[in-house]
Amino acid sequence: MQGRPQATSHPPERSLLPKLEIAFRVNGVERRVALRPWTTLLDALREHLDLTGTKKGCDHGQCGACTVLINGRRVLSCLTLAVMKDGAEITTIEGLAQNGELHPLQTAFIAHDGFQCGYCTPGQICSAVGLIAEGRAKTSDEIRESMSGNICRCGCYPNILAAIEAVMQGSET
């Protein structure tokens, strides 16, 4: 902290920017929440909406743990300010299962042991949902490349690949 201008002896109270009222649909449910403009979508989910399934691994767009789906596309929620997503349709890991039925990728991740500690897993699964929807990655190498924004420090990549390929081929196990 050296080199910064010296703080004055009576610093002015620093006001925080006021909260803004925003509304978006999260996992099919309309959510209204008042947030300050500097709150990321990731922190909004985890700290304000009690949706802790989305993980924070770096907060800098370097790991993919915070991946969610916004209007169907995979997005890093740590690099997204929540107020920018007023009106958006957001899907998190908590919203993938339908009527108590796991999403095929969730089932496949369990069957292929596509995780160990589980911390990167919500991001991996949301990213894989996005990847399949994009429809570009076809070969194993293309999937590997296209999933490389999601780091798994437990090193589950071969099993993650197997799970994604199984779902792409229409099976889960």
Next chain:
Amino acid sequence: MSVGTNGIGKPVSRIDGPAKVTGRAKYAAEFSAPDLAYGFVVSSAVAKGRIKSIDRSAALAVPGVIEVFAHDNRPSLPSSHEKYTDQVAAPGSPFRPLYDGEILFSGQPVALVVAEELEAARFAASLIDINYETQEAVTDLDTQIDKAFEPPEKRAPEWNPSPRGDVDSALSRGPNLIRKEYRTPVEHHNPMETFASTAVWENDGRLTVYDKTQGAPNCHEYLCNVFGLAKEKVRVLSPYVGGAFGAGLRPNYQLFMAALAAIGLKRSVRVTLTRQQMFTLGYRPQTLQTLTLGAENDGRLVAVKHDAIANTSRFEDYQEPTVVWSGALYPCDHSTVTSRLARLDLFTPCDMRAPGGAVGMYALESAMDELSYAVGVDPLELRLKNYSETDQNYGKPISSKALRDCYLQGAERFGWSKRRPEPRSMREARELIGYGMATGIWEAFRVPTSARAILAPDGTLEIACATADIGTGTYTILAQIGAEMLGLPLDKVIVKIGDSDLPSAPVEGGSWTAASAGSAVMEACDGLRKELLKRAGAVSNAPLRGVDLADLTWVDGEIRMTSDPSRAMPLSEALLGLNEPITSEVSSTPDERVLQDYSHYAHSAVFAEVRLDEELGMLRVARVVSAVAAGRILNPKTARSQILGAVVGGIGMALHEETVIDHRYGRFMNHNLAEYHVPVHADVHAIDVIFVDEQEPRLNPLGVKGVGEIGIVGTAAAIANAVFHATGVRVRDLPITIDKLLALRQPTNNHAA
């Protein structure tokens, strides 16, 4: 105690899987409380010196900021370093956070800002103005070699075996001599979840802390000692741990910070570290190693000498088993292994996946590869020629060793016979291809652990043990053991772990959890078996009256006489009339005599294929086969994943991972996941895991050895050896990056220095 095939050995899916794939699994920072405040740590901007003053006025002026804790206003804390020690502490004086103004390492936590909102705490932390008196920090290990010392207090004396024979004269006589220096850098564990603690202040003054740790009891004890709290006033929980790899063995400072603030403010506080702050915790130390091998012309070893220097901090003598393997593994009459430490102005290193083994075996197995070229013996053949059935360091028998099968089955699966001996001799289109191999070894431990088994009248079994699951599969294997012991379906077993209120367990690490917690659960269930047999024998017309426990099979919800299966009784019948659950709790300890009389290791043979695109300079690990002998495999699915993950760690160690220090500032510069490279999905190709059959007769009743570390040991060496085979360039300084390959490129000289 007999074990059958009901639950153990089956590739069942993780029982914690549904919670993890739906986001229901809660990690330390995901627990909350109505009165939760957010703490943000201020990290020292200098590496060495003293804090002259802290101006916190601007921070306190941020709306919602509650308090700024630092050494100058902290509550009273014990001065004795002893109070800050823990089960895994290195010899020395443990770090005392916020104790005084002395700065011991860059990024040292110097203040904690607590605020109502996360962002306000973070912002206010940036406004803390600290005036330092700065001293020059020494962080360059190369400048401290002449100050290296043998630590007076040993972490484990057996890691420093006495010399045997006369290594120097043997080396001077031997016809072949390899003497090489190898370097490994600082590496950081970087689990995906950053360290976090949520300290919940209960109304009656108790503290419940959700912590990211590999040892809830270890952290519980630490909090009681540091804050002078009665045992029953504190509870530490770690139900899910987002990876750790050793980084969570010792209590980390966010735990101290959260507890300090919660106690000080009498409200709940959460402290989460940033990714940058993850580089202010323990790490794999840097090593400088010299490996000297003397051998006959046929490749048989005559002498092995291994010297290692690793860095430690100014305040603790962190040690790991780096050189011990070199004395143990291969037969030779002359061996001296030594390890020394050098002090740097950094935080204390800590265990990282296969501490010591991962780096020491990189050096040994690289040197063995160099020897193979020197004597013209195939690398696999060289290992087989130097195969030992005894632990060479101590002359002890090895409890079980199926390493030969690892070599043979691994080589077969890999297609080792297709390897051409000369470097740069295999090529496909633009790519040079290299095959390399190495041996892996890791100690099979068992440590005292307690466990409880409770069988409810409805036939549900609850297993409880304070140990942790950091992705290792502990939940699942303990459930399998419980199911196996009582012949229950897996979904009738509930596993509770990661809680200091449960029967005590040591830290989850060292690959000992399956053997230790597993044995404890097995013994606790055996207590239930005895009780059930008593009940079964008391039933009128009891088919099992007078039957010996040893003659029973517990399978498919039935208790059956093994020698006469017509005599059987459904478990539910033995539970008839039961109103209270039956409980069995044990403290399980290893047989010290067995540990004394035998050496005990897991082994592996690792085979790697690398491909180098000469035009683009791109190097990739195309294939790895890891053949592992680790006794009984409790769950082939989760065990395979352990090996996969460790092999990926080995790929990182070989080609990517390095924490770079700027010695002018004494600071790790690449403290983020963009610049600290770990393998990403595109870096990882085919990995094939083989578990060879190995009967372990005596280490523990389960016959397991643990598989958490063995997968990384040898992997970096196998890859480095493959790189040499592909390119003719021997990089002895990990990680093997393109710049090093290019700098050393001497295509005409196969033994580039």
